[in-house]
Amino acid sequence: MKKFGLLLLVAVLVLSVACGLALAAPQKLIKVGIVNLPPEESGYRQANVEDMNKVFSRENGYDAKQTNTADNSEQIAAARGYIRDGVDYLLISAANATGWDDVLQSAKRAGVKVILFDRLIDTDPSNYEAALVSDMHYEGQLATDWVLNNVPKPIKLVLIRGQLGSAAEIGRSAPVLKAAQEGKLEIVADGTGGDTWSLEEARKVVEAAIAAGKDFNVIYAQNDGMAQGAVQALEAAGISHGKNGKVKIIGFDFNRFALRNVQAGYWDADVQCNPRQASQIDQWIKSGNIPKGIVYQQELILTTDTITDEHIEKYGINADPGKGVITR
Amino acid sequence: MPRIKAHFDRLSHLFLPLSVLVILIVINLIKGADYFRITMVNGAFYGNIPNILFGASELVILAIGMTLVTAASRGQDISIGEIGAIASAIFVQYVLRAGSAVTLWTILAGFLISCVAGLLIGAFNGTLVSFFRVQPMVATLILFLGGRSIAFIIDGKVSPILANEISNQIGTVIPGVPIQTPIILTAVFIAVVVVVLKTTNLRLYVEAVGINPNAARLNGIDPKKIIFLTFLIMGVCSAVAGFIAVNKAGRHDSVNLLKFIMMDAILAVALGGNSLGGGKFSITGSIIGAYTIEILNRTLLRLEVNPEAIKAFKAVFIIILMVIASPVVRAFVRKVVDKAKTIVAANSVRKTVGLNKAVFFITDSSAGKKEE
Known part of the structure; x- marks a missing residue:
């Protein structure tokens, strides 16, 4: 009886190892x-x-x-x-x-x-082999095209740049500066949120523009935090903004709080900077079909009219304040 | 008469920080005479001055703590922004736990909890500095490097949103009150500090320890305890500044909240005429210094300095301001003033036309000072 039990145990062990090998083998x-x-x-x-x-x-x-x-x-x-x-x-x-x-x-x-x-x-x-990156210039172009097509003429723009000299700042500034040079829009104030892309600095830039009595109808802030600071300055000065307001607001990066603000019509537009490259790379590796050289990601611009909950859920980054909640 | 003289001596201590402030205000007035204009917007005061007071509120509070730390420990705390970020992260988590039912009590309790957190972190820094005798800048370097990661983890790896109505009012204005709330909070904080300094021996002890710790110990003041205490105060200051900053921002961004603010806080202490080597200190000077930095930042924007050049301009301005406020120039000014006084006195005794010469000398020397 004892021997039989031992035999059974060995048999079970061998079987299970074999099964394990069989299962694992094709999935290297x-x-x-x-x-x-x-x-x-x-x-x-x-x-x-x-x-x-x-x-x-x-x-x-x-x-x-x-x-x-x-x-x-x-x-x-x-x-x-x-x-x-x-x-x-x-x-x-x-x-x-x-x-x-x-x-x-x-x-x-x-x-x-x-x-x-x-x-x-x-x-x-x-x-x-390949590089999958965001095209900052393309992002800037998306935003600039939106400004040119949606802001009432004459366009008077407040430009709030990020860290000067960073790839994002250069790429996102270039299309605006070009449009200004071509006379399609006027940059009435040109400031920066500094190396930390700071909300407070952005707020000061807009406050200075207001104090100098400048007239403007769009704020082009190169990230969401700075757009938020700019809007705080408008709020304190009692200047209307957003969907039915005087000043149009555009930010970058697709923070979920920013997208909720766009959805609520508190801001007007936001441009994506997609951090999710993994699934594309996964696809390349699995298919064995890796492209050569630099590949730019497709990125979106969302406005109050086009944004949906699904966009915010799927493409947003950081915490979601919840539908209808405005982050001031 | 002696009391008035003592009062005047104290004011003369503030002469240089104030003169720096005045120079900046004059530059602003030259740019536009409407600098001081204040209007009402949505029932609150609006204008350059309210904007400055609003913008500088965290810096002022941190400069006060930094003054005490500097005076007692003869070094600086470079982790204040990180302490503020951690304390406010705890505040935000507490408030978010209350869900949608946020009351004033929730905010108040959260604030007190964050102050306790500030105290604990201050105690950590203070222990390293006072008991283990680590250089303040090295001791606080630990949190400067690691603090934001801690705040990031407390945040649950996202930037939580503080969207409740009360937080918004703390960050902007309370309806019916014409002054922005951060300005009121800063004023209350300053008042508390003034009362503490007037009613306790804190100033005496801190200065004694800062001037000579051994002499202080021989006189029954334990330098370790006093240095530890200043770091505790610094921790609370940081927590209060973090509280104001996070309510202003409406969300907790652990990466950028109060980032690099210790630079400005240390600068405020120096601009206030305080020695960074410890000893006698002037809180009023540091507060003026903090507002001066805020005005400087805004002056560069008002002058529409090119964004590429703004840092260089700020550096040049700060060098000029620091030279004006330096002990060397101060001693020189005092010497010139004393010399002028003796000449005036000598001349008035002789009652000759030499008086004209003295007046000429005074105007000459003051003109020379402007060129500095």
Whole structure:
């Protein structure tokens, strides 16, 4: 009896191992090393990291390792580690655009495919497979076209820039400055929220414009926080804005609070800066069809008339204040 | 008579911070004579002056705490923005837990809890500085680097929204009250500080410790306790500033809330004529310094300085202001004034035409001062 029991146990064990092997064998996990910035950097990054974790999961057929740091040399060290570990793909969002040549070349030698996301690297395009990024210039063009088509003429614009010299600031400013040069609109005040894209600084820019007695009918703020600060200044000065107001408001980044403000007609429009590159990259890897060079993401502009709850749920970042709640 | 003289001496201490302020106001008046104009908008005062008072409210509160920390510990707390971010994150979480039924009591309780959080963080910094004798800037560097991550985690990794009506009124105006609420809160805070300084020996102890800790200890004042206490006060100041900032913003952005404000707070202390090496201090000077920085920021916008050049302009202005407020120039001015006084006195005794010469000398020297 005892022997029989033992035999049964062995049989069960062998069977279960065999079953396990049979199940696991066709699903070889794809090894991925992700080098990213820390989620506490911004709401954008938080959404980005969350999305990466969701898509590159075990259930999805990936064995993913992730390093989140804002230090370029730590990022490079992590990338080297992943290459040594023999990953199949290396996904990088670099803290600095320079200093990556060596590590990218050693990846190439080791046969690791490098895909850049969100941020480009200053290097020879042959050093990576593909780069999936937001086109800041395209975002600026979307916003500028909206301004030209929707703000009553003559357009008098207050421009609130982000951190001067950053890719986002340059890209989002260029189309407006070009339109101003071509005489399609007038920039009556040109200010910046500084290196922190600060709400308070943006508020001061608009307060100064009001104090100087300037007449304007649109505020073009290069992120949502600065748009919020600008609107606070208008509110305090008793100037109407939004759907039926005098001053049109446009922001960037698709924070959910901003989208709710647009939906309520408190602001007028918001332009997307999509942090969710993971599913596109996942598709590339799974299909084995990775494009060459830089690929720009499709991005949206939403206005009070076009926005829906689904948009806010699906594309927004950060906390949702809830339908009908205005963030002043 | 001696009392008046003492009073005058105190005022003369404020002469330089005030002169810096006056220079900025004059520049603003040259740009446009309507600088002081105040109108009523939706039942509240509106104009440059209310905007300045509104904008500087957090900075003023932080400058007060920074003055005390500087005076006692002979160093600066560089984690104040982060303390404010953590304390206000706790405040926001408490308020959001109440759901839609937010009452004044919810806000008040949340505020008190955030102040306790500020106290605890201040105690952490204070322990490092006073008991373990870590340099203040190094001790507070820990939270400066890590504080925002803590706030980010408390926030649940998103920027929570503070959309209730009471918070909005704290950040803007209460209907029926013509002054913006942050201005009132700042005034109340200043009043509390004044009462504390008038009714307690805090000033004496802090200055004694700052001037010479060993001498203070021999006289029965424990420098450790006093330094620890100033960091506790700093923690509360930071929590109050965080409370005002988050109610103004209407949402808690752990990344940017009060970011780099310690730079301006330290600058306010210096502009107020305080030594960053500790010792005697002037809270009034620091408050004037804080408002001066706010006015400076707005002056550059009013002069429509190119956004690319605004930082460089600010740096140049600050260098000029700091030189004017520096002890060297102050000593020089005092020497010139004293010299002028003796010459006037000598001349008045002789009652000769030399008086004209003295007057000429005074005008000459004051003209020379302007060029500084």
